[in-house]
Amino acid sequence: MDIGDDGVLLTIGAFAARARLSAKALRLYDRLGLLAPAYIDEVSGYRYYRAGQVERARLVAMLRQLDMPLARIAEVVETTDGPASGELLAAYWGDMETRFAAQRTLAAYLRARLSGRSSEMHEKFEVRLVDVPEQVIVTETRHTLADELPTWIPASLGRLEEAAGECGGVVGAPYVVYHSAVSMESDGPVESCVPVADESGARGWAAAARGRGRQFQARVEPARRLAYTRISKAQVAHPQILAPYEAVEAWMKREGWEYDGPCREIYFADWDTAGAEDLVCDVAFPVKRA
Secondary structure: OOOOOOOOEEEHHHHHHHHOOOHHHHHHHHHOOOOOOOEEOOOOOOEEEEHHHHHHHHHHHHHHHOOOOHHHHHHHHHOOOHHHHHHHHHHHHHHHHHHHHHHHHHHHHHHHHHOOOHHHHHOOOOEEEEEEOOEEEEEEEEOOOHHHHHHHHHHHHHHHHHHHHHOOOEOOOOEEEEOOOEOOOOEOOEEEEEEEOOHHHHHHHHHHHOOOOOEEEEEEEOOEEEEEEEEEHHHHOOOOOHHHHHHHHHHHHHHOEEEOOOOEEEEOOOOOOOOOOOEEEEEEEEEEEO
């Protein structure tokens, strides 16, 4: 069992040398289901690999250096079509670059905070008050993590806007209420809301919608006073959106207002047609005098 053609069995030591990996790494790959030995001696327990497995071993090692999750590594190495496996890697790396960009922005934001420059960031946002009358709303509630929000919010609001046809139509800007913190560790819950015209129609729709696997509801939202700041489409993304939230809270503290309900994002523009710098959203807090 020496180094030979692709079909010849190699000891784990010889194979490790050929693959430029350690025997420990090969045992780990076997345990993770990424690279199993071609043969294991039932008596001695010795592991043997085929020379033809060298390329796969090297590929697994390099993919692990990219911090690729095990499931995605398995998907890449099991794909026999070269262009298809290359596309899988490209998709993964695109996700990683998006994540790195968000982390870079967050690091810059935190650096400014830690350096005592929060007030400079807050001054970029104009905070105003608005009185919102009582509204009939149809809602959908879900526990969700931060990375799911960009997908869930438009899908949920789309479902509610479609349902509004049974409730007299949409009569106000849709919005999302955060009843508790939403991050990569905390899952809310989050409630999407669409104001509608007909309360009885809304309650009838909600009753009929029960049992569809989603938490739909209809209710009357009381009149509220909101402290808000208006932001662009680019600023809605995390972590950019942290700054306007903190700017409104800092203004509330400075002007003598306190919280009177959970924070919310009000989407008053057509998201699909808006450009990155177009104003699309109000970051708002219900308030009352302290």
